[in-house]
Amino acid sequence: KSVHVPYRDSKLTRMLQDSLGGNSRTLMIACVSPAESNTEESVNTLKYANRARNIKNSPVINRDPNSHLIASLRKEIAHLREALRDHGIAPH
Numbered sequence: 001k002s003v004h005v006p007y008r009d010s011k012l013t014r015m016l017q018d019s020l021g022g023n024s025r026t027l028m029i030a031c032v033s034p035a036e037s038n039t040e041e042s043v044n045t046l047k048y049a050n051r052a053r054n055i056k057n058s059p060v061i062n063r064d065p066n067s068h069l070i071a072s073l074r075k076e077i078a079h080l081r082e083a084l085r086d087h088g089i090a091p092h
Helices: 011-015 017-021 036-053 067-086
Strands: none
Touching: 011 017
8 A cells, every 4th residue: 555645855855755654754954054055945945844743654564474373372372382392291
């Protein structure tokens, strides 16, 4: 299921794509300059940071669907080995 993430199409966005719209927590630091010659770039940076801040993720635990079954079977094997030892039978 692909969800559209509302931020601009740029090299920075492509590099941060998994962090901004994925399964991770991301910290963004926007560096702006007080110099008048950098006003336009600073405003664009703040707009980008604001759009990125408004992105809402729904994190999902990346877990193998069989991992619960495997853990359960391993626990059962451990109990069975313990039962064999209790009855004087050495498991291989």
